[in-house]
Amino acid sequence: MAQLLTAAQMRAMEQAAIDSGAVTGLELMERAGAGVVEAVMEEWPELAQGTHRAVVLCGPGNNGGDGFVVARLLKELGWTVEVFLYGDPEKLPPDAKANFERWQALGPTSDMLDMDAASSVALDPSEDGILLDAIFGTGLSRGLEADLRLALSSFRSVVPVCFLKSVNVDVPSGLCSDSGKWLVGEDGFDTAWRTDLTVTFHRPRVAHYLSDAQAQSLRVKDIGLDAIQSQRHASSIAPGLTALLSDAASRTYPLEIESSSFGAKDMLDAVAPQPAITELLQGCDGLIDKAETGGHKYTHGHALVLSGGFGQTGAARLAARGALRIGAGLVTLAVPGSAQMEVACQITGLMMQRVEDAAELTEVLSDARLNALCLGPGLGLERARDVVPAALAFERPTVLDADALSAFSDNPEMLFANLHGACVMTPHMGEFARLFPDIAQKLNAPAKTGPAYSKVDATRDAAARAGCVVLLKGPDTVIAAPDGRTAINAALYERQAPWLATAGSGDVLAGFITGLLARGFEPMQAAETAAWLHVECGRSFGPGLIAEDLPEILPKVLQSRMG
Numbered sequence: 001m002a003q004l005l006t007a008a009q010m011r012a013m014e015q016a017a018i019d020s021g022a023v024t025g026l027e028l029m030e031r032a033g034a035g036v037v038e039a040v041m042e043e044w045p046e047l048a049q050g051t052h053r054a055v056v057l058c059g060p061g062n063n064g065g066d067g068f069v070v071a072r073l074l075k076e077l078g079w080t081v082e083v084f085l086y087g088d089p090e091k092l093p094p095d096a097k098a099n100f101e102r103w104q105a106l107g108p109t110s111d112m113l114d115m116d117a118a119s120s121v122a123l124d125p126s127e128d129g130i131l132l133d134a135i136f137g138t139g140l141s142r143g144l145e146a147d148l149r150l151a152l153s154s155f156r157s158v159v160p161v162c163f164l165k166s167v168n169v170d171v172p173s174g175l176c177s178d179s180g181k182w183l184v185g186e187d188g189f190d191t192a193w194r195t196d197l198t199v200t201f202h203r204p205r206v207a208h209y210l211s212d213a214q215a216q217s218l219r220v221k222d223i224g225l226d227a228i229q230s231q232r233h234a235s236s237i238a239p240g241l242t243a244l245l246s247d248a249a250s251r252t253y254p255l256e257i258e259s260s261s262f263g264a265k266d267m268l269d270a271v272a273p274q275p276a277i278t279e280l281l282q283g284c285d286g287l288i289d290k291a292e293t294g295g296h297k298y299t300h301g302h303a304l305v306l307s308g309g310f311g312q313t314g315a316a317r318l319a320a321r322g323a324l325r326i327g328a329g330l331v332t333l334a335v336p337g338s339a340q341m342e343v344a345c346q347i348t349g350l351m352m353q354r355v356e357d358a359a360e361l362t363e364v365l366s367d368a369r370l371n372a373l374c375l376g377p378g379l380g381l382e383r384a385r386d387v388v389p390a391a392l393a394f395e396r397p398t399v400l401d402a403d404a405l406s407a408f409s410d411n412p413e414m415l416f417a418n419l420h421g422a423c424v425m426t427p428h429m430g431e432f433a434r435l436f437p438d439i440a441q442k443l444n445a446p447a448k449t450g451p452a453y454s455k456v457d458a459t460r461d462a463a464a465r466a467g468c469v470v471l472l473k474g475p476d477t478v479i480a481a482p483d484g485r486t487a488i489n490a491a492l493y494e495r496q497a498p499w500l501a502t503a504g505s506g507d508v509l510a511g512f513i514t515g516l517l518a519r520g521f522e523p524m525q526a527a528e529t530a531a532w533l534h535v536e537c538g539r540s541f542g543p544g545l546i547a548e549d550l551p552e553i554l555p556k557v558l559q560s561r562m563g
């Protein structure tokens with residue numbers, strides 16, 4: 001389970017470790033710097049051989065201190081190292097200043113804002129190496145001023161010319177580490193740039209999984225905080241640290257998060273999808289044990305997927321196929337008369353039931369064995385306005401996607417009034433903005449100061465308002481329950497699967513969730529597991545994927561999880 005930490009949480013853990021006497025700030029900084037060097041060599045093994053070149057940009061805080069450590073370590077390895085500082089060396093915090101002074105014994109430090117600083121970097125393409133951004137980390141409080149931003153972009157312009165790799169310490173400078181938003185300066189401009197590698201410490205920050213535009217690769221280096229926790233004499237460690245560390249290490253799904261805002265006391269505000277894997281493996285066991293446990297198809301649930309009319313049934317068929325593949329015992333497509341022939345010609349394994357309108361749906365749902373519903377894919381706006389309230393009245397586990405969301409753009413309150421706790425809404429950002437315009441506006445507003453309002457905040461606020469689980473799609477899918485439990489399912493870094501952005505892929509996701517609801521998964525667990533599997537299917541199939549491939553590759557993914 002990967003735990004994501006806010007800046008406040010990370011600071012609290014580091015401070016508690018230092019206060020305990022188990023480690024000094026200087027030692028943590030040394031480990032951080034060594035971690036960066038190690039990560040660079042792991043990422044590019046060719047840089048571990050021979051000597052290379054580093055251009056190191058240091059800032060006025062401890063992030064800059066890490067930069068001075070890296071500069072020294074690389075210099076000791078024989079690299080050519082050029083160091084630039086933003087700020088007054090006299091005002092550096094103590095640990096950073098100590099490392100500045102240690103560096104001074106090895107080489108000069110130039111002023112990063114000197115007009116000629118970037119141009120003094122020799123454009124020598126024969127010597128490869130790194131450009132290290134150690135200007136700001138978790139201490140970034142506002143957008144960068146214009147002079148610094150210009151200096152930074154001058155240094156960045158050297159990167160392609162000199163074949164340097166760009167590396168960030170902790171976060172790229174200008175990125176808010178809690179929200180993944182690039183903070184804008186007074187002039188409204190930011191420093192957005194996709195770099196090659198981010199190296200962070202102990203646990204990833206929330207921001208690392210909330211933006212697909214920050215780094216190609218992420219490496220998390222240990223700086224000994226876990227070891228401190230497991231020391232035999234834990235009782236001698238400051239009580240605050242013991243509580244913080246054991247809390248962070250022991251939390252598993254389900255998470256209990258007391259507050260909707262990030263703060264030092266919220267030990268774990270967001271998780272990567274690993275808890276869902278745990279749940280999924282149990283789900284897989286259940287599937288395999290079908291015969292042994294004596295279950296029959298109805299014990300694995302019966303999902304009902306509402307379809308649109310003639311010529312609009314593809315999306316619902318995709319969802320239904322997803323629900324069937326993920327293990328619903330039976331899946332029925334509820335089809336208006338106009339589309340019956342079309343659907344009948346295209347399905348095997350799925351069942352079909354004529355449902356013309358809300359009245360007929362109410363009749364069909366009198367069969368209590370229909371225990372999960374999928375409303376939205378290809379449903380049509382008019383049909384959605386008719387059938388959605390009727391379906392929600394039964395308070396069965398229900399996925400609302402696509403048209404079941406868009407149909408209520410003019411009157412979201414009407415939808416919210418009908419929703420219940422067994423629902424999962426799966427909007428993409430456009431649908432989200434139509435249902436929660438104020439929240440979307442807050443999310444999309446440029447932020448000058450941090451911590452900025454994030455996609456995690458927005459999804460949590462939406463879930464609280466809707467009173468059900470909300471899954472907000474994207475490469476960084478955020479899933480939140482009304483009680484504040486939050487997960488991020490990121491298709492980033494080694495899990496990237498951009499080919500999932502293909503027509504109908506969201507319909508299959510809705511079907512996966514519906515199938516798991518039919519299997520008896522609770523809504524948050526169903527959403528997390530389905531989202532995780534969806535990305536795994538995308539990764540497993542690879543480029544060339546179309547939505548139809550997702551349900552068909554699922555058995556292979558499930559089998560690989562079972563070992």
Ligand SMILES: NC(=O)C1=CN([C@@H]2O[C@H](COP(=O)(O)OP(=O)(O)OC[C@H]3O[C@@H](n4cnc5c(N)ncnc54)[C@H](OP(=O)(O)O)[C@@H]3O)[C@@H](O)[C@H]2O)[C@@H](O)CC1
Binds near residue numbers: 137145
């Ligand atoms: N704690 C530890 O033990 C360890 C910490 N570690 C490292 O420390 C990093 C956190 O260090 P940090 O807290 O000193 O924050 P950092 O990001 O260096 O910047 C703060 C400075 O920047 C300034 N500033 C902010 N925004 C600005 C702006 N837009 N424009 C101009 N100035 C701005 C701000 O000033 P102020 O906001 O008060 O004006 C303050 O002076 C962390 O990311 C990790 O790399 C590791 O070594 C492991 C051990």
Ligand SMILES: Nc1ncnc2c1ncn2[C@@H]1O[C@H](COP(=O)(O)OP(=O)(O)O)[C@@H](O)[C@H]1O
Binds near residue numbers: 475500504508
């Ligand atoms: N760049 C990306 N990387 C990984 N997954 C993505 C990316 N872009 C979109 N997705 C995923 O693809 C799916 C698209 O769903 P949606 O927007 O509803 O499309 P559609 O309505 O065509 O099915 C979502 O699950 C979303 O999280």
Ligand SMILES: [K+]
Binds near residue numbers: 134137169
């Ligand atoms: K940085």
